[in-house]
Amino acid sequence: MKLFELSSGARDYRFSPFVWRILLALEHKGLAYERVPCRFTDKSAFAPSGAQTVPTIEDEGKWVSDSWAIACYLEDRYPDRPSLFGGESGRGMAHFIHLWSDRAILAALFPMLAADICALLEPEDAHYFRTTREKRLGRTLEEAASGRETAVLAFRQTLWPLETALAARPFLGGDKPYYADYALFGPFQWARCCSRFEVLEDGSAIAAWRERMLDLHDGLARRAQRP
Amino acid sequence: MKLFELSSGARDYRFSPFVWRILLALEHKGLAYERVPCRFTDKSAFAPSGAQTVPTIEDEGKWVSDSWAIACYLEDRYPDRPSLFGGESGRGMAHFIHLWSDRAILAALFPMLAADICALLEPEDAHYFRTTREKRLGRTLEEAASGRETAVLAFRQTLWPLETALAARPFLGGDKPYYADYALFGPFQWARCCSRFEVLEDGSAIAAWRERMLDLHDGLARRAQRP
Numbered sequence: 001m002k003l004f005e006l007s008s009g010a011r012d013y014r015f016s017p018f019v020w021r022i023l024l025a026l027e028h029k030g031l032a033y034e035r036v037p038c039r040f041t042d043k044s045a046f047a048p049s050g051a052q053t054v055p056t057i058e059d060e061g062k063w064v065s066d067s068w069a070i071a072c073y074l075e076d077r078y079p080d081r082p083s084l085f086g087g088e089s090g091r092g093m094a095h096f097i098h099l100w101s102d103r104a105i106l107a108a109l110f111p112m113l114a115a116d117i118c119a120l121l122e123p124e125d126a127h128y129f130r131t132t133r134e135k136r137l138g139r140t141l142e143e144a145a146s147g148r149e150t151a152v153l154a155f156r157q158t159l160w161p162l163e164t165a166l167a168a169r170p171f172l173g174g175d176k177p178y179y180a181d182y183a184l185f186g187p188f189q190w191a192r193c194c195s196r197f198e199v200l201e202d203g204s205a206i207a208a209w210r211e212r213m214l215d216l217h218d219g220l221a222r223r224a225q226r227p
Numbered sequence: 228m229k230l231f232e233l234s235s236g237a238r239d240y241r242f243s244p245f246v247w248r249i250l251l252a253l254e255h256k257g258l259a260y261e262r263v264p265c266r267f268t269d270k271s272a273f274a275p276s277g278a279q280t281v282p283t284i285e286d287e288g289k290w291v292s293d294s295w296a297i298a299c300y301l302e303d304r305y306p307d308r309p310s311l312f313g314g315e316s317g318r319g320m321a322h323f324i325h326l327w328s329d330r331a332i333l334a335a336l337f338p339m340l341a342a343d344i345c346a347l348l349e350p351e352d353a354h355y356f357r358t359t360r361e362k363r364l365g366r367t368l369e370e371a372a373s374g375r376e377t378a379v380l381a382f383r384q385t386l387w388p389l390e391t392a393l394a395a396r397p398f399l400g401g402d403k404p405y406y407a408d409y410a411l412f413g414p415f416q417w418a419r420c421c422s423r424f425e426v427l428e429d430g431s432a433i434a435a436w437r438e439r440m441l442d443l444h445d446g447l448a449r450r451a452q453r454p
Contacts, residue, residue, distance in 0.1 A: 083316075085316075086313070086314055086315075086316025086317055087313055087314050087316070087317075088313075088401050089310075089312075089313025089314070089317060089400050089401055089405055090313055090314075090316060090317045090320060091396075091401060092392055092395070092396050092398065092399040092400055092401055092407075093317060093320040093321065093324060093399055093400070093405075093407050094320065095391075095392045095395065096324065096388055096389060096392040096399060096407075097320060097323065097324075099387070099388035099391050099392055100327065100388040102388075103387060103388055104388075160326070160330060161323055161326035161327040161329075161330055161331075162323060164322075164326050165319055165322045165323040165326055168319070168322065169318075169319050171319065172319040172320055172323060173316050173319055173320070174315050174316055174318060174319050178316055178320075180319075180320050180323075
């Protein structure tokens with residue numbers, strides 16, 4: 001299996017939140033995979049997929065893109081491996097949590113961290129990233145990041161349901177993590193791999209859970225390069 | 228088993244969102260129960276529990292309060308009945324969704340509907356409700372409800388993760404509902420039982436799911452009295 005993921009280029013930061021979900025899902029399933037770095041401005045390696053975004057996987061000649069679609073593919077194609085959803089009744093809950101993570105964590109943090117991402121990129125990628133993201137944000141990356149020390153306090157308040165649920169157990173999945181944990185961890189690992197700005201409150205249940213997530217699979221996520 | 232729940236009094240509206248979660252959970256488990264109506268200003272029926280809120284249950288001499296605690300009690304006490312969480316791996320996900328429902332659905336809708344609730348109550352309960360809730364809201368119930376036609380449009384946008392997850396399957400639990408569905412349905416059933424103000428968008432996946440939830444157990448929720 002090949003996993004096509006995003007790299008910053010020469011300095012090789014690997015921060016895609018969507019890819020981190022799938023890296024941990026592949027480890028969860030115990031599947032062997034090869035990581036293939038791509039760039040914002042060079043996605044030719046997975047052109048045959050027809051997709052424009054990472055993660056994209058190629059498995060036995062089959063191409064699948066989008067982190068949720070890949071999670072479902074892995075669960076359905078490898079049903080005898082450890083379940084990502086904890087059985088069929090967990091798939092919908094995991095999907096909801098995946099979508100909430102996209103909106104309430106990743107999209108909420110993006111304005112605070114986009115300028116830090118841009119600083120990691122090669123000139124060509126940085127130009128592409130700045131142009132497309134400033135159009136999306138409706139302001140410069142630096143304007144978006146200004147006041148983030150205040151914005152992050154409001155962000156942390158919105159995490160109350162997650163904070164409360166994680167205060168009651170080691171992982172959202174209980175004694176061990178499932179895909180819902182990976183879906184939530186992706187944006188936090190992205191934040192960690194693209195910036196030194198701390199998005200979580202020290203001493204919070206989410207911060208403690210993040211440490212446990214970083215320890216999984218011989219510290220796969222902890223070993224990732226940070227700025 | 229006795230289930231202590233809230234009633235509006237003489238006209239007997241039963242709108243507690245927390246109670247609706249447990250009514251459906253009891254049906255899910257196939258357990259027999261007696262519904263005991265109480266009032267905002269008369270909770271003497273479950274005084275031995277020491278609790279001040281509904282739902283409270285008494286089961287084999289044991290008292291349990293709080294909808295999440297009761298769901299966990301039912302799951303653990305009656306493990307041979309159909310699972311509310313779809314196995315142990317689903318409990319944390321269901322807890323997160325329960326908490327998200329409290330915050331993102333119930334708390335978000337409360338200002339829009341509190342005046343409608345007050346109008347259903349007996350004078351003594353209405354006085355208690357108005358006094359305590361206006362203090363909590365920091366404004367009159369009528370002020371809180373003003374502009375709700377606009378506020379509800381923003382509310383519907385915040386439901387995007389739920390809308391998307393429910394567009395992909397009949398229930399969040401998949402082909403059949405689990406506790407996560409009941410946790411989410413509670414506030415929507417509360418809205419329906421205390422007001423004619425429509426909180427969901429016509430034609431949305433959530434609205435279609437609500438219809439399926441209303442049909443469960445011979446239309447238990449659909450038969451509930453509305454204003």
